[in-house]
Amino acid sequence: MSIKVSVVVPVFNEEDVLPLFEDRLRPVLDALGIPYEVLAVDDGSRDATPAVLEGMRFRWPELRVVRLRRNSGHQNALTAGLHRARGEYVVSIDVDLQDPPEVIAEMLRLAEAEGLDVVHGVRADRSSDTPFKRWTAGAYYRLVRRVVGANVPADAGDFRMLSRRAVDALIGLPEHGPVYRLLVPWLGLPSGEVTYARQPRAAGRSKYPLAKMMRLALDSITGFSAAPLRLATWLGCAGIALCVLLGLGVLAAYWWGDVVPGWSSMLVVLVFLGALQLLCLGLLGEYVARIFTTLQGRPAYVVAFDSEMLATR
The missing domain is CATH 3.90.550.10 (Spore Coat Polysaccharide Biosynthesis Protein SpsA; Chain A)
Structure with a gap:
């Protein structure tokens, strides 16, 4: 039946x-x-x-x-x-x-x-x-x-x-x-x-x-969805734009002679960029891991x- x-x-x-x-x-x-x-x-x-x-x-x-x-x-x-x-x-x-x-x-x-x-x-x-x-x-x-x-x-x-x-x-x-x-x-x-x-x-x-x-x-x-990969791209673009703005600010401060030791601001920028890169690598790693698992064929x-x-x- x-x-x-x-x-x-x-x-x-x-x-x-x-x-x-x-x-x-x-x-x-x-x-x-x-x-x-x-x-x-x-x-x-x-x-x-x-x-x-x-x-x-x-x-x-x-x-x-x-x-x-x-x-x-x-x-x-x-x-x-x-x-x-x-x-x-x-x-x-x-x-x-x-x-x-x-x-x-x-x-x-x-x-x-x-x-x-x-x-x-x-x-x-x-x-x-x-x-x-x-x-x-x-x-x-x-x-x-x-x-x-x-x-x-x-x-x-x-x-x-x-x-x-x-x-x-x-x-x-x-x-x-x-x-x-x-x-x-x-x-x-x-x-x-x-x-x-x-x-x-x-x-x-x-x-x-x-x-x-x-x-x-x-x-x-x-x-x-490939949205996380696009998110990594947009985060990279935002990081570049922020660095450009910071660079312009540094040039303006140098032009006006208002230059002081800025190790704290530099540290913040480096930490921010490092975290951004790690985030993007992590997102890429998730997709690479899926590809690796699929290719194993287990x-x-x-x-x-x-x-x-x-x-x-």
Whole structure:
């Protein structure tokens, strides 16, 4: 029997929340009355997550466990799930239950009724997040919409439904280190939105601390825009213009005979120019690093175990 809906769930050190996730997701999918599968991609968990997933798999026949050999990151774990999903529609959702599984039924109805290839889950209410989280998330979406384009839905993370055509298009892209919240809108496929209230994390701790959020923002910008390189050019031009003005000021002071030892001003100028050069080199280095990683040709993830392969033996 062909599978109608595949649900891809990246998992990393989530032993506490997995039973709660099963209690919420399974009734929703069973109520749809259609063939489905759930792909739990274990991204190299180091706690009891593998054991919990094995227990879930024996009592939930539709659950399929894919285990990666090492922690490859949320987006790469999502890639592993997308590459193995067999459903006519594929839903990606996090396991922390901040994105309610009950919305999946609404996504499916909208996709089928309007013939959509993409249905984004958009967070209309983020009151459950901390003020700092709301501020940083708002700054991220404002930045990427300004740099990448306004086609990126505001407050849409990785909770979405994709048609088989959309999934095949993503798989066919030679993308290394994808950021799906930007890559999916880039496809330009017919899309819609379903809004929901973001809920508090059901259990455990967030796997996206500030450092990872900053890394995501940097990957989003360098992977989809050359604006930082142009920023380096404009900063260089501004530095040159400032040096010219300072030079003119020095000449005017010399002409009027108002010359005093100015080691402090010279130090400020040197520090400013040095910082400007380091900033430009850093921006260039980010792009060179992406080129280097792509040329290496190493896989973004390595699968150690797939329960589907065991079932077919």
